[in-house]
Amino acid sequence: MSGTPRRPPLPGVRQLSGLPGLALLLLALPLVAKADAQADAQAEAEADCPCEEPTLCRPIRHHPDHEVFVFDVGYKTWKYYDWSQITTVATFGKYDSELMCYAHSKGARVVLKGDVSVKDIIDPTFRASWIAQKLILARKQYMDGINIDIEQEVNCSSPEYDALTALVKETADAFHREIEGSQVTFDVAWSPKNIDGRCYNYTGIADACDFVFVMSYDEQSQVWSDCIAAANAPYIQTLTGYDDYISMGINPRKLVMGVPWYGYDYTCLKLSADDVCTIAKVPFRGAPCSDAAGHQVPYKVIMKQVNSSISGSQWNEDQQAPYYKYKDPAGRFHQVWYDNPRSIALKAAYVNQHGLRGIGMWNANSLDYSGHPVAKWQTEEMWKVLKPKLSQR
Numbered sequence: 001m002s003g004t005p006r007r008p009p010l011p012g013v014r015q016l017s018g019l020p021g022l023a024l025l026l027l028a029l030p031l032v033a034k035a036d037a038q039a040d041a042q043a044e045a046e047a048d049c050p051c052e053e054p055t056l057c058r059p060i061r062h063h064p065d066h067e068v069f070v071f072d073v074g075y076k077t078w079k080y081y082d083w084s085q086i087t088t089v090a091t092f093g094k095y096d097s098e099l100m101c102y103a104h105s106k107g108a109r110v111v112l113k114g115d116v117s118v119k120d121i122i123d124p125t126f127r128a129s130w131i132a133q134k135l136i137l138a139r140k141q142y143m144d145g146i147n148i149d150i151e152q153e154v155n156c157s158s159p160e161y162d163a164l165t166a167l168v169k170e171t172a173d174a175f176h177r178e179i180e181g182s183q184v185t186f187d188v189a190w191s192p193k194n195i196d197g198r199c200y201n202y203t204g205i206a207d208a209c210d211f212v213f214v215m216s217y218d219e220q221s222q223v224w225s226d227c228i229a230a231a232n233a234p235y236i237q238t239l240t241g242y243d244d245y246i247s248m249g250i251n252p253r254k255l256v257m258g259v260p261w262y263g264y265d266y267t268c269l270k271l272s273a274d275d276v277c278t279i280a281k282v283p284f285r286g287a288p289c290s291d292a293a294g295h296q297v298p299y300k301v302i303m304k305q306v307n308s309s310i311s312g313s314q315w316n317e318d319q320q321a322p323y324y325k326y327k328d329p330a331g332r333f334h335q336v337w338y339d340n341p342r343s344i345a346l347k348a349a350y351v352n353q354h355g356l357r358g359i360g361m362w363n364a365n366s367l368d369y370s371g372h373p374v375a376k377w378q379t380e381e382m383w384k385v386l387k388p389k390l391s392q393r
């Protein structure tokens with residue numbers, strides 16, 4: 001590429017030149033040519049950088065004390081996020097070089113999504129080539145690491161169990177070696193107790209990477225008792241998950257709390273006078289019923305619906321969560337369970353009280369960024385509760 005490469009019309013296409021050479025270096029000479037590879041990569045980054053300011057293509061090296069880890073699923077709503085707080089954006093949508101430049105200008109990391117079949121990673125050669133590919137992609141897109149989101153079933157005494165820990169360790173080692181200051185993280189379920197058949201070596205994985213993102217949501221994915229609608233992330237159940245991670249020996253600084261910015265809409269087969277909503281039996285990984293009976297709704301949609309619902313927002317004391325009911329055009333009752341600033345603030349207090357690394361959410365796009373005055377206020381309130389309350393420490 002020659003001339004003054006700035007803001008190519010098709011982000012990500014321009015940077016393809018020079019890749020085969022870089023790929024060879026990474027694959028064949030990772031140790032010997034380390035210094036050269038880094039210098040070459042740096043020079044290449046500056047030359048092909050899509051940002052206004054070429055230094056914005058450099059990886060972020062600063063390690064914040066408090067993480068605000070944000071998942072972004074695409075589009076342009078990121079322009080309206082609270083960048084005074086964000087430290088990492090995990091990009092699960094289409095790559096957007098404009099987002100990368102902007103995040104870097106705010107000192108925030110941008111990380112890749114990593115997903116791979118656990119059957120495949122038993123083979124060490126496969127793992128090595130998967131990692132090499134991800135490194136090439138991260139370099140090409142000027143990214144600062146990778147968030148590994150597997151979520152697949154793994155049996156405790158299977159070869160996948162150790163292979164997964166090895167994948168995380170090898171990925172972290174490779175990224176840390178090849179991209180200075182890079183971050184490698186792993187997404188874990190709300191509890192270490194083999195949720196959804198995920199028997200992972202949680203201590204080994206947390207040790208191997210920078211930190212784990214605890215997905216404290218979808219906590220009704222396996223319901224073994226009554227098939228009734230319940231909160232996405234009930235207060236006690238959520239915090240018990242963190243207690244369990246910590247008591248198995250994981251340093252709280254290796255844990256980032258993930259909160260939901262979405263809820264579940266359940267159709268009630270029966271709705272009792274005291275708001276017990278019986279739901280269809282939809283089994284999941286061995287459990288007789290699950291939240292798959294409902295569907296996920298972003299906070300912005302919930303906020304548009306709650307005022308016109310039959311009940312308005314109600315508060316469940318046991319689960320410390322809001323919900324409401326409405327009737328659909330076919331005359332069926334629905335119950336919608338969600339999280340709002342009140343329920344999130346209660347859980348977020350644990351971050352400070354127990355010295356967790358930070359907080360984050362699935363996903364940042366879920367709020368209303370239209371700028372309408374009521375929406376603007378609701379959106380600001382959701383971002384605000386992520387801020388650490390230092391006085392509680």
Ligand SMILES: *[C@@H]1O[C@H](CO)[C@@H](O)[C@H](O)[C@H]1NC(C)=O
Pocket residue numbers: 153154155158
């Ligand atoms: C785990 O074990 C169960 C029961 O033996 C089996 O049905 C399931 O397919 C296994 N899952 C994987 C991912 O190997």
Ligand SMILES: *[C@@H]1O[C@H](CO)[C@@H](O)[C@H](O)[C@H]1NC(C)=O
Pocket residue numbers: 165201203204205
């Ligand atoms: C978890 O992984 C670590 C690091 O590989 C290993 O030392 C440890 O024995 C593993 N734990 C279990 C329970 O397999």
Ligand SMILES: *[C@@H]1O[C@H](CO)[C@@H](O)[C@H](O)[C@H]1NC(C)=O
Pocket residue numbers: 303304307374
């Ligand atoms: C819903 O009702 C609340 C409380 O009465 C009010 O503050 C809010 O503005 C309403 N939201 C919308 C979208 O009208």
